[in-house]
Structure formats: structure tokens, C-alpha cells
Amino acid sequence: MKIAKILVDVPTRQTDRTFDYLVPAELFVECGMRVVVEFGRRKVTGFVVDFVDSTDFSGRLKEISEVIDDKPVLDQEQLKMAQFLAGQYFTFAVTNLWLMLPGMLKGKTEKYLIVHNLTDESLLPLFSEGTLRYDSKTLSATQQKKIRAALARNELEVVYSQSRVITKKYTEIINSKIALDDIPAEIDKLSKQNKYGQLFWQTVLTEGSPLAVKHLTKEIGIPRRVLTKLAQEGSIELSKVEIYRTPLAASPKKKSQLLTHTKEQSAAIKEIAASFDTDQTFLLEGITGSGKTEIYRALSEKVIKSGKKVIILVPEISLTPQMISFFQASFNDRIAVWHSRLSRGEQYDEWRRIKNNEVDLVLGVRSAIFVPLKDLGLIVVDEEHEKSYRQSENPQYDARELAKWRGNYHSCPVIFGSATPTLTSRAKAERQIYRLIRLDKRVNPNGHLPTVQIVDLRDRNNRSSKIFSEDLKRAMLERFERKEQTILFLNRRGYANFLECRNCGYTFNCPNCDVSLTLHLFEHRLSCHYCGYKCAIPMSCPNCHETDLRSFGDGTEKVEEEIKQLNPEITTIRMDRDTTSRKGSYQKIISQFEHHEADILVGTQSVAKGLNFPEVTLVGVLNADISLNRPEFDASEVTFDLLTQVAGRAGRGQTAGKVIIQTYNPNHYAIKEAKDQNYERFFREEMYLRRLHGYLPYYYTIFIKVTSKEEMLALKTALDLQKLLSENKNEQTQILGPAPYYIKRINNEYTYQLALKYKKDEKMKMTLHEIIDQTQSNNKVKINISNVTC
DNA sequence: AGCACGCCGACT
DNA sequence: GTCGGCGTGCTC
Ligand SMILES: [Zn+2]
Ligand SMILES: [Zn+2]
Numbered sequence: 001m002k003i004a005k006i007l008v009d010v011p012t013r014q015t016d017r018t019f020d021y022l023v024p025a026e027l028f029v030e031c032g033m034r035v036v037v038e039f040g041r042r043k044v045t046g047f048v049v050d051f052v053d054s055t056d057f058s059g060r061l062k063e064i065s066e067v068i069d070d071k072p073v074l075d076q077e078q079l080k081m082a083q084f085l086a087g088q089y090f091t092f093a094v095t096n097l098w099l100m101l102p103g104m105l106k107g108k109t110e111k112y113l114i115v116h117n118l119t120d121e122s123l124l125p126l127f128s129e130g131t132l133r134y135d136s137k138t139l140s141a142t143q144q145k146k147i148r149a150a151l152a153r154n155e156l157e158v159v160y161s162q163s164r165v166i167t168k169k170y171t172e173i174i175n176s177k178i179a180l181d182d183i184p185a186e187i188d189k190l191s192k193q194n195k196y197g198q199l200f201w202q203t204v205l206t207e208g209s210p211l212a213v214k215h216l217t218k219e220i221g222i223p224r225r226v227l228t229k230l231a232q233e234g235s236i237e238l239s240k241v242e243i244y245r246t247p248l249a250a251s252p253k254k255k256s257q258l259l260t261h262t263k264e265q266s267a268a269i270k271e272i273a274a275s276f277d278t279d280q281t282f283l284l285e286g287i288t289g290s291g292k293t294e295i296y297r298a299l300s301e302k303v304i305k306s307g308k309k310v311i312i313l314v315p316e317i318s319l320t321p322q323m324i325s326f327f328q329a330s331f332n333d334r335i336a337v338w339h340s341r342l343s344r345g346e347q348y349d350e351w352r353r354i355k356n357n358e359v360d361l362v363l364g365v366r367s368a369i370f371v372p373l374k375d376l377g378l379i380v381v382d383e384e385h386e387k388s389y390r391q392s393e394n395p396q397y398d399a400r401e402l403a404k405w406r407g408n409y410h411s412c413p414v415i416f417g418s419a420t421p422t423l424t425s426r427a428k429a430e431r432q433i434y435r436l437i438r439l440d441k442r443v444n445p446n447g448h449l450p451t452v453q454i455v456d457l458r459d460r461n462n463r464s465s466k467i468f469s470e471d472l473k474r475a476m477l478e479r480f481e482r483k484e485q486t487i488l489f490l491n492r493r494g495y496a497n498f499l500e501c502r503n504c505g506y507t508f509n510c511p512n513c514d515v516s517l518t519l520h521l522f523e524h525r526l527s528c529h530y531c532g533y534k535c536a537i538p539m540s541c542p543n544c545h546e547t548d549l550r551s552f553g554d555g556t557e558k559v560e561e562e563i564k565q566l567n568p569e570i571t572t573i574r575m576d577r578d579t580t581s582r583k584g585s586y587q588k589i590i591s592q593f594e595h596h597e598a599d600i601l602v603g604t605q606s607v608a609k610g611l612n613f614p615e616v617t618l619v620g621v622l623n624a625d626i627s628l629n630r631p632e633f634d635a636s637e638v639t640f641d642l643l644t645q646v647a648g649r650a651g652r653g654q655t656a657g658k659v660i661i662q663t664y665n666p667n668h669y670a671i672k673e674a675k676d677q678n679y680e681r682f683f684r685e686e687m688y689l690r691r692l693h694g695y696l697p698y699y700y701t702i703f704i705k706v707t708s709k710e711e712m713l714a715l716k717t718a719l720d721l722q723k724l725l726s727e728n729k730n731e732q733t734q735i736l737g738p739a740p741y742y743i744k745r746i747n748n749e750y751t752y753q754l755a756l757k758y759k760k761d762e763k764m765k766m767t768l769h770e771i772i773d774q775t776q777s778n779n780k781v782k783i784n785i786s787n788v789t790c
Numbered sequence: 791a792g793c794a795c796g797c798c799g800a801c802t
Numbered sequence: 803g804t805c806g807g808c809g810t811g812c813t814c
Contacts, residue, residue, distance in 0.1 A: 791813105796809090798807090800806095800807105802804090
């Protein structure tokens with residue numbers, strides 16, 4: 001019998017390898033299909049990744065129990081990509097495979113128990129519905145033992161089924177049984193009173209067959225009973241066909257306008273097109289408004305004409321209806337969109353359209369890098385500096401790395417586009433690894449650039465309140481008078497992030513974490529942003545019982561309150577994680593603000609940046625230092641990117657906008673260069689510091705976080721790791737730590753962190769893989785690894 | 791991750 | 803005696 005190598009869906013270090021299974025002759029199995037196999041004493045889902053003739057397993061091989069798919073759901077490239085991910089990001093092979101499937105196919109093989117004739121009465125309540133979803137976590141040990149006994153007596157039966165059922169959408173159609181040529185004769189046979197019969201055949205004559213029943217009943221106005229009767233008579237046939245659930249708007253058939261290209265655009269297109277059959281990476285460094293998107297479109301057109309496909313990655317926030325219709329205008333329904341707002345059904349159907357070769361271009365967010373397009377001719381990563389291209393949860397893959405991997409696999413060019421490229425990309429361009437193309441001119445040179453003012457928060461004379469400087473306050477009130485809109489950024493949600501007793505100095509901290517509790521006046525709670533702990537706002541100090549409590553660290557809620565005090569007529573709208581967590585609420589806030597239902601939008605950077613509103617003529621960054629002072633090596637870069645983006649966009653309409661940046665560090669280079677929109681100078685200054693401190697792009701960094709409920713165990717494990725790694729690394733690699741993580745205790749778990757700075761050290765990476773296998777065998781310690789390369 | 795096995799203290 | 807808690811080890 002044939003032998004299949006199978007990755008089982010048991011994501012642990014110890015099972016992170018293939019297991020051999022026999023393929024029964026009656027089963028049709030191919031690589032990339034999902035199967036059900038017996039693993040130990042239970043059944044799990046597995047992926048067939050290879051076939052071999054012999055095994056080196058000494059025991060008796062089991063047979064594959066069941067095949068889930070009738071054709072492969074993963075192709076050869078995706079299987080290879082999963083391997084690459086495992087090596088690069090220290091993740092389980094099987095976890096990587098799930099990453100490439102649409103949500104509808106992500107399911108477990110679940111165990112159910114069916115009752116036959118249960119004699120053990122104590123178990124009866126569990127089986128009130130006749131069956132029980134077996135989950136050892138929710139059943140006590142005693143219950144499990146009793147169930148085992150009942151199974152042995154054949155009073156219960158085990159069945160397995162898939163946790164997720166695939167749904168498809170169907171629509172009803174009619175097929176004419178009468179040939180088109182014979183229809184006029186058919187119409188003649190009908191009596192003049194048969195209004196609907198006449199109408200029906202006329203419609204078939206002009207629009208052809210088949211036709212959607214819904215179209216005939218809703219739009220043409222033929223009653224359903226007429227169609228049923230025609231079907232009974234045998235002159236038409238009613239049937240159901242599948243239709244794709246599509247997120248695309250019923251294409252407004254807006255013809256693409258022929259845009260004339262600037263000299264810079266034409267040159268860029270020409271240069272990249274000349275490299276179509278290489279895997280060259282291009283860095284398209286272009287200021288806001290220099291027309292990068294049109295370059296992507298024009299190149300895509302060339303690629304698709306030659307029979308190849310395109311992936312364009314954009315940040316979630318840029319994937320607007322305007323962006324979609326821009327590409328739709330050129331490529332019609334041959335495009336697919338891919339983002340988290342798709343329903344499970346829509347995503348599944350987009351995935352199948354891609355797999356069935358019905359799509360030439362995929363426009364999507366990070367996870368779109370995994371779509372099964374064959375024959376790629378171009379991959380674009382727009383706004384390549386965006387942090388969201390790296391997934392923050394496991395597996396912590398980086399879509400930019402994968403874009404280059406796929407470019408190499410298909411021998412096609414990759415374009416990284418940004419006004420503020422990552423230091424890594426820009427440095428690679430400097431070393432000729434990437435080809436640098438700069439766009440310094442705006443497509444519309446008459447558009448006004450906003451004026452940028454930096455306000456020194458240390459200047460007491462220019463201070464109106466804790467939050468606003470006089471200048472910003474005045475500017476805001478002016479906009480309100482003129483009925484123009486304002487956006488204010490503050491990277492801190494809630495009312496205040498610190499509550500203190502003025503009498504004894506007691507501070508309210510989270511009982512589970514080493515952080516202060518954030519005050520949320522809107523929902524009347526103190527809450528922890530790290531573990532989710534919530535409690536009522538205390539009226540008095542638990543220590544001295546005084547009631548004089550005071551808050552520090554103003555957040556977005558407090559900003560709204562101060563604006564109300566300034567002028568109660570100004571309406572505000574808040575946009576942060578608290579107001580956008582509900583599905584659709586984000587979209588709703590945007591549309592409300594677009595329709596001028598509020599004068600001022602107060603948002604956190606991470607949620608509200610990158611938005612564009614034509615009536616906004618003032619943008620205020622309330623405290624640039626919050627992002628500048630974050631304890632991360634790229635805090636300056638992130639701040640510069642944000643400020644540059646803000647300063648490049650405000651006031652795109654007729655009037656030039658104004659940007660006010662409030663800071664305690666007005667002379668910081670990240671702030672000064674952002675004001676001047678001078679990326680190149682920022683790049684030089686930041687590179688100097690990165691080199692001095694040995695950070696990216698001079699060194700890659702692997703962060704290893706060791707977490708445990710027992711602090712000493714976390715520390716000891718981290719120390720052991722440090723020792724083992726230091727014996728198995730090359731000279732260039734440096735190990736920093738272990739040190740307590742910047743918040744040592746989160747949710748009553750303690751974290752110690754190691755940082756490995758390396759340039760090229762395969763030995764160290766190998767060792768790390770091996771060590772982890774051994775260390776993580778007990779579940780008292782969690783190890784999290786992020787490999788930061790971009 | 792499950793799931794079983796085996797060892798040891800405690801309780802009808 | 804036997805019940806149940808947890809540590810250990812294996813899964814083709
Ligand atoms: Zn007190
Ligand atoms: Zn907490």
C-alpha cells in the first residue's frame with residue numbers, strides 16, 4: 001500500500017513533524033488534501049504533504065480513516081511556503097497550513113458520543129439531547145471514567161464530525177426548452193389575454209436563456225405561478241445553480257479613465273516592466289500624491305495581458321471602496337478582494353474563484369499574501385512601512401518577507417511602495433539589493449501642502465489647559481466658526497491612565513498585572529488594558545479613605561470633555577478601540593464624520609491614522625511624545641512615519657490645511673524632519689543611531705519571551721536558554737538578557753525576555769529550534785519567539 | 791493537545 | 803481497599 005506523510009492537527013512542539021499512514025486503495029488522496037486519521041486513541045484532522053514507498057517507523061502503520069476534501073485545498077507552493085514559515089518564525093508546520101485556508105475550511109475533527117442504552121443514570125443529564133460533544137476540559141475526571149466504562153459496555157458510541165460545515169449559496173434559474181428560433185411561433189400560439197406568457201417569452205427572446213428567477217419575478221414582474229406552470233408544461237426547466245457571494249459592488253461599469261502619466265511615473269513603469277521576468281525587489285519611494293497607485297495599476301495591466309496574475313497588498317485602512325473601484329474599472333470582475341470584514345461565505349467564494357482561475361488580481365490585506373494564485377507576475381506591498389504587515393499573534397509572519405519569497409518562487413518582481421520606507425528597505429536599496437525608484441513630484445502640483453507648526457509644550461505662555469496649547473485651541477475654534485472639521489490624535493484611550501489618592505499617594509493598580517488601571521468615565525469603570533480586568537470606580541481611597549482622588553495621563557475621553565468645556569456647541573466623535581470594537585462601528589464613525597455629523601474627530605493613532613476627509617483643514621497631534629517614548633527601538637521611526645503621513649495629507653481640497661504637533665521634544669529629529677517632509681535626512685540620522693546601538697537594519701533581532709505563572713521558573717528557563725544559545729552561536733551574534741519584560745507581570749504570569757542580535761547565524765537558529773522542542777515539553781512555561789527582520 | 795498509565799495520599 | 807489528584811510519556 002502507498003504511504004502518506006501527514007501533518008496532524010496537533011500544534012505542539014513534540015508533534016511538529018510528519019507521521020506516516022497507509023493509504024487504503026479505495027481512497028482517492030492527493031497532496032494538499034485534508035484527511036481524518038487516528039492519532040493515539042483519538043481522531044484528528046491531518047494534511048497530506050507527501051507520498052513515499054517505505055517508512056522508517058518500526059511499529060505498525062495505521063490507515064487513513066477518511067478523506068475530507070475531494071480535491072487538494074493546498075497547492076505545492078503553499079506547502080513549501082509553510083515550511084519556509086516554520087524555519088523563519090519558529091512556528092508549527094500545521095499552524096502555518098491553516099493560515100492559508102479560508103475560514104470556512106478551518107475546523108477541527110470533533111468527537112461526539114451517541115447514546116444507545118445508557119444504564120449509568122448519573123450520566124443521563126449529559127445526554128439530554130441524545131448526543132454529547134466530547135470535551136475532556138469540561139468533563140470531570142469521574143465523568144470521563146464513567147463514560148469510558150459505558151463505552152466498554154457498548155452503551156455509547158463514538159462518532160467524529162467536522163466542526164465547520166461548508167455552505168454555498170444557490171439561486172434559481174430557468175432554462176428555456178424551446179429553441180430560440182421557435183419562440184416567435186410559441187408567442188403566436190398564446191392568447192392575447194395571456195399577458196405574462198407574452199412577457200415571459202419576449203424577455204427570453206431579448207435577454208436569452210438561462211435567466212434568474214429572481215430577475216424575472218422582481219424586475220420584469222412575472223408572477224412565480226406563471227413560471228411554475230410553464231415548468232409543469234415542460235416548456236422551461238427550473239433549476240438551482242451556485243452563485244458566488246461577492247464583496248464587490250455590482251460593478252458600476254465605470255470605464256477606466258486614461259490617466260496621463262507624469263515623466264516620473266512613466267520612467268518607473270518602464271524600469272519595472274523591463275524586469276518582469278526577474279525576482280527583483282523595487283523600492284518605490286514616493287511622496288504622498290505622487291501617483292503610486294496608478295503605477296501599480298498600469299503595471300498590473302501589462303502583467304495580466306501577458307497571462308500572469310497580480311497580488312496587491314494594502315493596509316486595512318486603505319482598502320476603501322474607492323480603491324476597489326479604481327482597480328475594478330480596469331479589471332472588472334477579474335479581481336478579488338481579501339480583508340477581515342468579509343463574511344466567512346464571501347471569503348470562501350473569493351478563495352474558490354481564485355483557485356478556479358477566475359481572478360487575475362487580488363487586492364487585499366496581510367493574509368492575502370497566501371492566496372492560491374498560480375503564475376504570479378507581480379507582487380505589490382503598498383505602504384510597506386506599516387506595522388500591520390507583521391502579524392502580532394502567532395504565527396508572527398511578515399507578509400513582506402513572504403512577498404519576496406513568492407516573488408522568488410515565481411520569478412516575478414516585487415514592489416515595496418511608501419513615502420516613508422522602513423529603514424531596512426531603504427538600507428537594502430542603498431546596498432543595491434533593492435532597486436530604488438524615487439517619485440518626488442506630485443501628480444497634481446497645484447494641490448496645497450499643509451503648513452506644519454510644532455508647539456513646544458514646555459512653553460507655559462502657550463498653554464491653555466493640560467491638553468491644549470493656546471495655538472491649537474485658537475485654531476480649533478476658528479475651524480468651528482468656519483464650519484470646517486478637525487482631527488485630533490492622542491495615543492491613549494480612556495479618560496486617564498492613572499488614578500491616585502492626593503492624600504496618601506495610593507495608586508490604583510491592576511491586581512493581575514504590573515500596570516496602573518485606566519479610568520473609563522464613559523462606561524464608569526477602571527479597567528486594565530492588558531488583562532481585561534474591570535472594576536467600579538472607587539469613591540474613596542482604600543488605604544486612607546479620603547475622597548480626594550486625582551487622575552493623570554489624559555486620554556481620548558478626557559479630550560472630548562475638554563472640548564465640550566471650551567464650547568458646548570462643538571460636537572465630537574471618538575474613534576479608538578473602545579468605540580470601534582463592534583462590527584461595522586468603524587465604518588459607521590467614518591461615514592458620520594464624512595457627513596459632518598461631528599466637528600472634531602478624536603482618535604488614537606493606531607485606529608484613525610491614514611484616513612482622508614476633504615473637509616478637514618486642521619490636524620492636531622496632542623502629544624507626539626507618547627509614541628516617541630515607547631520602549632522600542634523603532635519608536636522614532638514610527639513617530640516620523642505617523643507625523644509625515646499626517647503632515648502630507650491634511651487639506652487635500654482647495655484650501656491648504658494646517659497641522660499642529662504638540663511635543664515636549666520640539667528639537668527631536670523625528671519631529672523636525674517630519675515637519676519638513678524630509679525622509680532622506682531622517683533616514684541618515686536614524687541610521688546613525690541604529691548603527692551605534694546595533695539595531696535593525698544592522699542586526700536582525702529575535703525576541704524570546706519566556707512566560708510562566710511561577711516567576712522563578714520563567715527566569716530559570718530564560719537563563720538556561722541563554723546558556724545553551726551562547727554555546728551555540730557565532731561570534732557576531734549577541735545575546736541580551738534575560739531581563740524582565742517591560743511589564744513583568746501580566747494576568748498573573750511573569751515574563752522574562754531575551755534578545756538575540758544576529759546577522760547570519762544558521763547554527764544559532766538550528767539550536768533554537770532544537771532547544772525549544774525540549775524546553776517546551778512541559779506546559780508550565782510558554783515560549784514566544786518573534787524574529788524581527790523588517 | 792489529548793489520553794492513558796502509574797504512583798501516592800485520603801476517605802467510605 | 804478504592805477513589806481521585808497529578809506527573810510523565812507517547813501518538814505513525
Ligand atoms: Zn489615600
Ligand atoms: Zn491587568
